[in-house]
Amino acid sequence: MADEVLVLHSLHSRGNQPENGADVGSNSRNEVDDSEAPYTLEPTRTYQCLLLLAGFMMTFHVIGINSIYGLFQEFYTSPETNIKAAEGQDALVSLVGTIGSGLTWSGSIFVNPMIGRYDNVKLISLTGAFIMSTGIVLASFCTELWQLFLTQGLLYGIGSSMYYFPLMSLTPAYFDRNRGAAMGVVLAGSGIGGLVLSPVFHTLLTRLGIRWALRILGIWNFVLGIPISSVLTKKHGAAASATGRTRVSMALVKRGTFILQSFGAFLQAAGNTVPVYFLTTYSISILSYSSSTGSLLLAVNTGVNSAARVAMGILADRVGRQNTMILSVIMSAISVFAFWYDSDRTRFIAFIVSYAVLAGGYNALLPTTITEVYGVQNYASVNGLFYFIRGLGALFGAPIAGVILGSHQRGASAGMSSSSDVLGVEALRSRYNEVAAYGGALLMAAGLCVAYVRWLDARDKGGWKWRA
Numbered sequence: 515m516a517d518e519v520l521v522l523h524s525l526h527s528r529g530n531q532p533e534n535g536a537d538v539g540s541n542s543r544n545e546v547d548d549s550e551a552p553y554t555l556e557p558t559r560t561y562q563c564l565l566l567l568a569g570f571m572m573t574f575h576v577i578g579i580n581s582i583y584g585l586f587q588e589f590y591t592s593p594e595t596n597i598k599a600a601e602g603q604d605a606l607v608s609l610v611g612t613i614g615s616g617l618t619w620s621g622s623i624f625v626n627p628m629i630g631r632y633d634n635v636k637l638i639s640l641t642g643a644f645i646m647s648t649g650i651v652l653a654s655f656c657t658e659l660w661q662l663f664l665t666q667g668l669l670y671g672i673g674s675s676m677y678y679f680p681l682m683s684l685t686p687a688y689f690d691r692n693r694g695a696a697m698g699v700v701l702a703g704s705g706i707g708g709l710v711l712s713p714v715f716h717t718l719l720t721r722l723g724i725r726w727a728l729r730i731l732g733i734w735n736f737v738l739g740i741p742i743s744s745v746l747t748k749k750h751g752a753a754a755s756a757t758g759r760t761r762v763s764m765a766l767v768k769r770g771t772f773i774l775q776s777f778g779a780f781l782q783a784a785g786n787t788v789p790v791y792f793l794t795t796y797s798i799s800i801l802s803y804s805s806s807t808g809s810l811l812l813a814v815n816t817g818v819n820s821a822a823r824v825a826m827g828i829l830a831d832r833v834g835r836q837n838t839m840i841l842s843v844i845m846s847a848i849s850v851f852a853f854w855y856d857s858d859r860t861r862f863i864a865f866i867v868s869y870a871v872l873a874g875g876y877n878a879l880l881p882t883t884i885t886e887v888y889g890v891q892n893y894a895s896v897n898g899l900f901y902f903i904r905g906l907g908a909l910f911g912a913p914i915a916g917v918i919l920g921s922h923q924r925g926a927s928a929g930m931s932s933s934s935d936v937l938g939v940e941a942l943r944s945r946y947n948e949v950a951a952y953g954g955a956l957l958m959a960a961g962l963c964v965a966y967v968r969w970l971d972a973r974d975k976g977g978w979k980w981r982a
Contacts, residue, residue, distance in 0.1 A: 562688055562696075568745035569681045569700035572639075575735050575742075576618060576646075576674045577877075578707015581816050583611035584794035585715060585809055586666070589724060591795070596724055599659045605916030606659060608791050610667045612908045614649075617671025618678055619783065620905025625679040626898030635680040636746040642676025643739025649673055650732030654725040677739060679901075680746055683894055686881050693882050698827020701878045705820020705870075712813035716806060762895045770970045771887055772896075778963030779900045782843055782876050783907030785956030789850065789869055791912040792919070792949060800943050801859050811866055818870035826875040834981040835882050836968045842875025844961035850954035856947050876964075887971050911956065915949045 590600040590607045600607050628638055649669030656662050682700070689696040711731075718727035766772055793815060794808040803811070830838035849872055853865030881897060888896045919942075972978045 564745050566699050568742045569685050570703035571742050572681050573701055573703035574707035576678045577704030578711045580615040581708040582712045584791050587791055588794045597659055604919050605913050608912040608916040610662045612912050613667035614671040616905040616908035618674040619901040621675025622679050622898040622901035625675050626894050629683050636743045639677055639680040639743035642673045643736055646673030646677055647732040647736035651729050654728035695827040695831055698824040698878045702820040702823045705816045708816020709813045712809045716809035762899050771967050774963045774967045776903050778960045779903045780907035781956050781960035783904035784911030785953050787908050787911035788915045788953030815866045815870045819874045822871040823874040823878040826878050830879055835879050839879040840965045842872055843964050846872040847954050847957035855950045918948050919945050
């Protein structure tokens with residue numbers, strides 16, 4: 515593996531014997547000079563491909579599982595739930611998911627310093643895969659809501675963060691000209707993960723029940739995590755410099771670009787969790803789709819999102835990464851207002867596809883724009899802090915949407931209920947409209963922040979460029 519990882523361009527001549535009476539002292543001096551000269555370390559094309567494949571499969575697991583939490587949300591809050599205290603409690607159940615996904619991001623605050631401190635990053639990643647999988651398996655034994663918070667929330671989130679960031683922090687440094695496309699390929703795994711995992715997990719859930727579905731998911735996650743983590747090697751070259759600094763300087767924090775980028779990261783993460791978590795419940799509760807159709811719609815959303823991330827990365831390399839990210843965030847907000855708000859079945863399908871196409875750009879392009887705006891030498895520290903902020907944003911988004919929604923029954927039973935504390939279908943539709951407006955407003959505010967970052971960055975660099 516070491517031979518495939520790096521091409522070492524060196525004129526090292528250690529061990530050569532002098533010829534034709536050449537001066538030995540001169541040769542010795544040359545050896546010392548050569549040995550002290552720095553190596554130019556560059557990744558081979560083979561290792562780049564292995565890194566992309568490992569990154570793709572890692573996001574397949576981590577973000578793929580995060581993206582199908584809507585299936586857990588629907589099951590845990592339904593009458594069939596194994597956690598009776600969770601029935602109808604959308605706010606509390608969504609908080610379990612946002613703790614898990616939020617820690618996936620915000621865990622960067624402790625994982626990135628570990629990456630910068632230790633060369634053996636594969637051990638960090640493998641440990642994370644084990645903790646993440648343990649949290650999933652232990653969730654299968656839960657009977658109380660607080661137990662879900664500890665397992666599917668806390669343990670899962672800590673483990674997924676340790677599994678996620680070693681690959682995500684090192685990969686951009688191994689690519690230059692095609693960095694946007696490379697990260698698009700890596701993050702496309704999240705969409706493919708949702709596309710595959712949504713119907714697979716729904717099948718396991720209906721045939722084997724929630725307990726064995728969780729156990730199979732956790733064991734499978736760890737088994738595949740072993741070869742994925744093994745691709746990581748000791749940091750070299752640009753990757754070492756990219757992870758060398760883990761503290762953000764105060765001078766950088768005070769820059770307008772950093773402040774606005776932080777607000778944008780928080781708001782986009784908060785707004786993005788709303789459709790992801792409530793897509794399935796809306797399709798069942800308001801549009802009266804079956805649970806299997808709801809999982810299929812979620813799979814379509816994540817599958818389209820996967821292809822869109824690659825396309826966004828390719829587009830960004832041609833028209834500018836910041837430009838593409840601005841377009842992605844603002845247009846995703848518009849799609850929420852245009853297609854989800856008060857939607858029927860036709861408009862909801864349009865929303866599923868359009869939001870999938872547009873929403874993936876921010877996640878795919880944030881790492882590449884960090885290197886552009888703040889420099890590769892600040893990548894590890896800035897990336898870690900922004901993802902910590904995104905984790906906080908995730909905790910802010912879906913739970914508040916759950917509070918807006920309130921407790922309710924599923925499908926036709928909601929319309930037939932006469933209980934004063936259960937909403938009818940039309941009243942529930944009105945609540946979902948408020949949820950959509952809340953999510954859309956968060957995304958629009960994030961888009962405005964990102965656009966202003968673009969303007970400030972151009973000003974700081976001495977002038978406007980259309981391609982940035």
